[in-house]
Amino acid sequence: MTIPALELKGIRKAFDSGKKTVLDGISLTVGENEFVSLIGPSGSGKTTLFQLIGGLEKPTAGEVWIGGKETTGSRGHISYMPQQASLMPWRSVSANIELAVQVAGIEKKQSVKMAREWLERIGLQEYTDAYPHVLSGGMQQRVSFLRALLSPQPLMLLDEPFGALDALTRQQMQQWLMAMWEENRRSVLFVTHSIEEALLLSDRILVLSAAPATIVEEIKVPFARPRPAQLWKEPQFNELKERIQELLHQGEAVVK
Numbered sequence: 001m002t003i004p005a006l007e008l009k010g011i012r013k014a015f016d017s018g019k020k021t022v023l024d025g026i027s028l029t030v031g032e033n034e035f036v037s038l039i040g041p042s043g044s045g046k047t048t049l050f051q052l053i054g055g056l057e058k059p060t061a062g063e064v065w066i067g068g069k070e071t072t073g074s075r076g077h078i079s080y081m082p083q084q085a086s087l088m089p090w091r092s093v094s095a096n097i098e099l100a101v102q103v104a105g106i107e108k109k110q111s112v113k114m115a116r117e118w119l120e121r122i123g124l125q126e127y128t129d130a131y132p133h134v135l136s137g138g139m140q141q142r143v144s145f146l147r148a149l150l151s152p153q154p155l156m157l158l159d160e161p162f163g164a165l166d167a168l169t170r171q172q173m174q175q176w177l178m179a180m181w182e183e184n185r186r187s188v189l190f191v192t193h194s195i196e197e198a199l200l201l202s203d204r205i206l207v208l209s210a211a212p213a214t215i216v217e218e219i220k221v222p223f224a225r226p227r228p229a230q231l232w233k234e235p236q237f238n239e240l241k242e243r244i245q246e247l248l249h250q251g252e253a254v255v256k
């Protein structure tokens with residue numbers, strides 16, 4: 001049996017001296033090179049869960065295991081892609097990527113070569129020496145994804161990475177991410193508010209209830225890869241979409 005990239009065991013998190021329970025017994029795994037999405041009503045604790053996995057917060061109860069080792073409350077075990085690209089504005093696009101590669105232990109000269117090759121692969125070679133502010137939102141997110149992909153930690157947490165993009169760019173980025181991930185598989189935990197996005201990208205979807213959050217359902221996404229851009233035309237896509245919508249509405253009904 002292979003070791004899961006991530007295992008959460010009975011995670012509970014309460015704030016305000018224990019009076020406000022946000023997460024209530026979350027157990028989940030992300031297998032090696034598996035793409036798992038978390039979807040839940042607003043305020044259900046997805047960001048809190050990411051902070052726990054990243055070691056920025058400690059759970060009130062439960063354990064975090066990454067790559068077969070307990071990492072509860074300790075940092076540095078994940079690569080992270082946030083909603084806003086947060087590239088370093090004083091470094092060129094290439095230098096932003098080189099840093100991630102150097103952190104992985106690759107020497108400077110080789111890191112420059114790798115950054116150039118990857119920028120070419122994602123069609124941004126003409127921006128190699130540019131500064132991040134000249135890139136569009138979608139381009140910045142490509143660089144941000146690349147940085148996470150080339151980081152040394154094998155588990156990637158993607159926190160609503162397309163949430164700030166306009167609808168068309170978002171669709172293009174979903175297709176782009178799907179193709180990138182299918183070629184360069186990694187273990188991914190992905191948070192999104194978009195059911196379509198989760199269905200297009202994921203191997204499994206975990207649906208959270210409103211806070212105090214529990215996992216109300218696990219959906220295995222049945223579509224073969226590589227997946228077509230027109231996946232949304234499949235009847236089964238729409239059946240699953242309706243199912244998740246119902247679950248999210250049921251979850252919201254218990255919001256106080």
Ligand SMILES: Nc1ncnc2c1ncn2[C@@H]1O[C@H](COP(=O)(O)OP(=O)(O)OP(=O)(O)O)[C@@H](O)[C@H]1O
Pocket residue numbers: 015016020022040041042043044045046047048049211
């Ligand atoms: N440090 C804290 N102290 C007290 N309450 C907190 C703290 N951090 C988060 N919360 C509460 O935990 C709940 C979940 O917040 P969280 O940001 O994790 O939800 P979310 O699912 O990421 O929300 P959204 O989908 O809107 O981004 C909220 O009610 C929030 O107010």
